[in-house]
Amino acid sequence: MALRQDNKKFHTLLNNEWVGSKSGETVEIYSPDDHVVTGEVPALSQEEVDKAITQTADVQANWEATEGHERSELLHRWAEELEKMTDEIGEMIHREVGKTLSSAKGEVKRTAQLIRHTAEEGLRTHGSFIQGDAFPGASKSTKAMVQKVPHGVVLAISPFNYPVNLAASKIAPALITGNTVVFKPATQGAVSGLLMVEALVKAGLPEGVLNVVTGRGSVIGDFVVTHPKVDMITFTGGTATGQHIAKKASMIPVVLELGGKDPAIVLDDADLDKTAKEIVGGALSYSGQRCTAIKRVMVVDSVADELIAKVKEQVEALKVGPSSEGANVTPMIDQKSADYVVSLIDDAKNKGATVVTEGSQEKNLLGPTILDNVTEDMEVAWEEQFGPVLPFMRISNELEAIDLERRNAYGLQASIFTKNLENAFAIADKLNVGTVQVNGKTSRGPDHFPFLGVKSSGQGVQGIGRSIDSMLRDKVIVLNL
Numbered sequence: 001m002a003l004r005q006d007n008k009k010f011h012t013l014l015n016n017e018w019v020g021s022k023s024g025e026t027v028e029i030y031s032p033d034d035h036v037v038t039g040e041v042p043a044l045s046q047e048e049v050d051k052a053i054t055q056t057a058d059v060q061a062n063w064e065a066t067e068g069h070e071r072s073e074l075l076h077r078w079a080e081e082l083e084k085m086t087d088e089i090g091e092m093i094h095r096e097v098g099k100t101l102s103s104a105k106g107e108v109k110r111t112a113q114l115i116r117h118t119a120e121e122g123l124r125t126h127g128s129f130i131q132g133d134a135f136p137g138a139s140k141s142t143k144a145m146v147q148k149v150p151h152g153v154v155l156a157i158s159p160f161n162y163p164v165n166l167a168a169s170k171i172a173p174a175l176i177t178g179n180t181v182v183f184k185p186a187t188q189g190a191v192s193g194l195l196m197v198e199a200l201v202k203a204g205l206p207e208g209v210l211n212v213v214t215g216r217g218s219v220i221g222d223f224v225v226t227h228p229k230v231d232m233i234t235f236t237g238g239t240a241t242g243q244h245i246a247k248k249a250s251m252i253p254v255v256l257e258l259g260g261k262d263p264a265i266v267l268d269d270a271d272l273d274k275t276a277k278e279i280v281g282g283a284l285s286y287s288g289q290r291c292t293a294i295k296r297v298m299v300v301d302s303v304a305d306e307l308i309a310k311v312k313e314q315v316e317a318l319k320v321g322p323s324s325e326g327a328n329v330t331p332m333i334d335q336k337s338a339d340y341v342v343s344l345i346d347d348a349k350n351k352g353a354t355v356v357t358e359g360s361q362e363k364n365l366l367g368p369t370i371l372d373n374v375t376e377d378m379e380v381a382w383e384e385q386f387g388p389v390l391p392f393m394r395i396s397n398e399l400e401a402i403d404l405e406r407r408n409a410y411g412l413q414a415s416i417f418t419k420n421l422e423n424a425f426a427i428a429d430k431l432n433v434g435t436v437q438v439n440g441k442t443s444r445g446p447d448h449f450p451f452l453g454v455k456s457s458g459q460g461v462q463g464i465g466r467s468i469d470s471m472l473r474d475k476v477i478v479l480n481l
């Protein structure tokens, strides 16, 4: 069988065969743009998921035994095949998750680059050699060879907002290090994920080295996460889901990249033109549906009016509409998410926030809303909106910003805008987040930089080199001469 059953129905990959579920059950995926069914993927049963994981576990030792350069060559071929499919996959990302076509194709190109870099970096992993004599009572005749070995079967679970990139950023480091993979794509984005896997099959993926389990996370999620043949989990998604997975999974490594409430801290000596531009791009690209979106601005009162006026002008110039029209602010992934954003705006308005500009609402398409004078009692000051609303909190000085940020449940990233770099570094030292950006918006790339969240934003570190490290464990062989 082929990946495509017909125009809308897609199969999933089990042991290099494209198959449906035995029951014939599927999950329908609706485009956020026009609510038309874009695709259907198999809703696998637990029995089918079990088979997929078992097949992957059965071939892991053989895959680990292949030469590192062969695995690297497979990844290079995957990147090539992926690039050839840029238009097709880009079109599907655009339809499935409502990204503009250019940004969807950009995601595919970025992913091919990420895979190539992983293929190179993976060749440079190595263990170490330790002499025993550094410890009292031991001598040079005791020597440890510390090897790096794969965990075994890696379960990769990806979110909707980068259905290709955030899947490949788990799959590529797992494969290069000799792990086999069970890939659970987000339902919204599953077809894009399957097309990305088709490129891997074209590149020569050996049977069973990667299987794809499709179906709703709420139905099969716990089963995959607790499966005894899964040796490691790498997850990107919401904090509630990540925390649930962390509790369910026992005695295996779990890497989590979760939600964020990234602040932009703006001091009175900031370049306000640059700052406004970074804030608007950082907060509203893909309608704010990025973990790293700027989700609140803490601005020193003396420059707040001027900054907000600049941001307002730029925001009001943004085009709001369907992603098919290449708009800047496009429909949110679903109605529930849009309703949540509206509830945060309503709560802030009821508690006295000033509406600087208010976006219109048409189903799940929300125009951007800017709120000023947001205070600590408002939900939007703390909750992750994951949508096009930008709260401004006025502060008297940086100490207030540090205090607010340290009480943030999340700890993904923060931006500081100031011309005083010494001060920026002093503030950066005090923020409990994974990354601090100085004079730039919060964002993940370049993809070889370490990327992590602390507190409710995650555990473990990603980014190409660190993701590779996370897929390996030490194995020590001690030689006693």
Ligand code: NAP
Binding pocket: 157, 158, 159, 160, 161, 166, 184, 185, 186, 187, 188, 215, 216, 217, 218, 220, 221, 222, 225, 236, 237, 238, 239, 241, 242, 244, 245, 257, 258, 259, 260, 290, 291, 292, 384, 386, 412, 453, 457, 458
């Ligand atoms: P989500 O609802 O948590 O879903 C993420 C993935 O988990 C999907 O594949 C989902 O499958 C699956 N899932 C759901 N329940 C599960 C369970 N019980 N066991 C195992 N898997 C389960 O997140 P999302 O809506 O796709 O993404 C939005 C959130 O992700 C935001 O909070 C955002 O900040 C965060 N995010 C963080 C990063 C980062 O790097 N820090 C990056 C991107 C997104 P189904 O789709 O089938 O439900």
Ligand code: G3H
Binding pocket: 161, 162, 289, 290, 291, 292, 442, 443, 444, 445
């Ligand atoms: O949504 C979370 C992504 O990791 C953000 O990536 O900063 O490149 O948009 P990005």
